[in-house]
Amino acid sequence: MSLYYLQKLIYQLNRDEHVRQRYEMDFEELLADYPLDDEEKKALREPDIGLLYVMGVNGQL
Numbered sequence: 001m002s003l004y005y006l007q008k009l010i011y012q013l014n015r016d017e018h019v020r021q022r023y024e025m026d027f028e029e030l031l032a033d034y035p036l037d038d039e040e041k042k043a044l045r046e047p048d049i050g051l052l053y054v055m056g057v058n059g060q061l
Contacts, residue, residue: 001037001039001040001055002034002035002036002037002040003055003056003057005034005035005036006034006036006040006044006052006055006057007057007058007061008034009030009031009034009036009044010044010052010057010061011061014061027045031044039051039055040055043055
């Protein structure tokens, strides 16, 4: 699990306009830029807030 990169992506989605634009244009390409495992990617795609919480993602992000 790569909690640091998972949280970094969520943080950047909330604060960086360029990252948000990439999210809207091609989310899969954006995900490829972060070393996330399949479960983390699945939790972001759905989005599964409960799973993200269980993984340890800070709820304030």
